Amino acid sequence: MKPEILVLGTLWTPETRAQLCELFDCHFLAQLQEGERADLLASAGPRIRGVLTTGVIGIDGTTLVALPALEIVAVHGVGVDAVPRELVAARGVRVTNTPDVLTEDVADLAVGLLLACVRRLPMLDRYVRSGQWEARVPLAHARSLRGKVAGIVGFGRIGQAVAQRLTPFGLEIRYFQRSEGPEPQRRSSSLLALARESDMLIVCTPGGAATQRLIDAEVLDTLGPEGTLVNIARGSVVDEAALVAALASGRLGAAALDVFENEPQVPQALFEHDNVVLTPHVGSNTVESRRAMAGLAVANLVAHFRGEPLPTPVVF
Ligand code: 8YV
Numbered sequence: 001m002k003p004e005i006l007v008l009g010t011l012w013t014p015e016t017r018a019q020l021c022e023l024f025d026c027h028f029l030a031q032l033q034e035g036e037r038a039d040l041l042a043s044a045g046p047r048i049r050g051v052l053t054t055g056v057i058g059i060d061g062t063t064l065v066a067l068p069a070l071e072i073v074a075v076h077g078v079g080v081d082a083v084p085r086e087l088v089a090a091r092g093v094r095v096t097n098t099p100d101v102l103t104e105d106v107a108d109l110a111v112g113l114l115l116a117c118v119r120r121l122p123m124l125d126r127y128v129r130s131g132q133w134e135a136r137v138p139l140a141h142a143r144s145l146r147g148k149v150a151g152i153v154g155f156g157r158i159g160q161a162v163a164q165r166l167t168p169f170g171l172e173i174r175y176f177q178r179s180e181g182p183e184p185q186r187r188s189s190s191l192l193a194l195a196r197e198s199d200m201l202i203v204c205t206p207g208g209a210a211t212q213r214l215i216d217a218e219v220l221d222t223l224g225p226e227g228t229l230v231n232i233a234r235g236s237v238v239d240e241a242a243l244v245a246a247l248a249s250g251r252l253g254a255a256a257l258d259v260f261e262n263e264p265q266v267p268q269a270l271f272e273h274d275n276v277v278l279t280p281h282v283g284s285n286t287v288e289s290r291r292a293m294a295g296l297a298v299a300n301l302v303a304h305f306r307g308e309p310l311p312t313p314v315v316f
Helices: 014-023 034-047 061-065 085-091 103-118 121-129 157-169 191-197 217-223 240-248 268-272 287-306
Strands: 004-007 025-028 050-054 072-076 094-096 149-153 172-176 200-203 228-231 254-257 276-278
Touching: 004 034, 014 025, 014 287, 050 287, 061 085, 072 287, 094 287, 103 121, 103 157, 103 200, 103 228, 103 254, 103 276, 103 287, 149 157, 149 191, 157 172, 172 191, 191 217, 200 217, 217 228, 217 240, 240 254, 240 268, 268 276
Parallel strands: 004 025, 004 050, 050 072, 072 094, 149 172, 149 200, 200 228, 228 254, 254 276
Antiparallel strands: none
16 A cells, blocks of 8 residues: 655646655645645545645644644755744654755855846846837946955855855855854854845845844844845745835845745835845756755655655754
């Protein structure tokens, strides 16, 4: 008998779905209406032994309660902040994620967003399309990267990959994280010190309680009217209301955001600004990364049900 699993979210390609259905007895929750979901959890919930979910959806307490036989939550993503760690630990449920395979693509997006923001690329695209070039409307000022300081918040795998990419642009790299990291001479003494020392902050830290609204009004004010904020981590790391206010008043220079506090809701006020670049949480959204992530998430489920070591367990 195949193990029964619950699949959350809509990110699954036809190939992944076919593979999943071959290996497991699958229940795809996203296809169901609200009432049908509750019925499914009530009827099949007690038999479900595994969950496959996205980094953003994770799993909530109600779903966990409906799955008393749950053994493993395989997260398709590196971030596990949407998995309630105390609840899964108390139940002895194992958690896996998909680190490494997405690092390069996420770092690429951070660099792309930074360039798009300081050179105002989306705005320039709108300028050309709307005939403003023909009308000889003056261009907005863009800023140079060379000689500036990029401050990286969270110097883990992704933060370091961003640093590696930015160095050839002539940027000096500094970083802050609570734990000591590589190249200690680049580590600022605090987040505020990093904001003070940097022209741009690139947020690469994991989400979760420990980093909740780390980038607050004080950090944004310290970064200042010439400063740029890039966030490819989690919306929860930035105080979004403070960010909106800082941009509206010109206390922050510019922002490039791939993640938001309440996705897919994006504060309408951000649409007003030409110095803001917005993307819909697509750091890992390349064919290559998503294929590798799905492969790794499935490999973790397979290993678990075969009693083999998990390829990428999360140790909370
Ligand atoms: C994905 C992510 O958008 O890896 C993460 O933590 O947030 C992203 O890669 C998402 O997890 C896809 O499931």
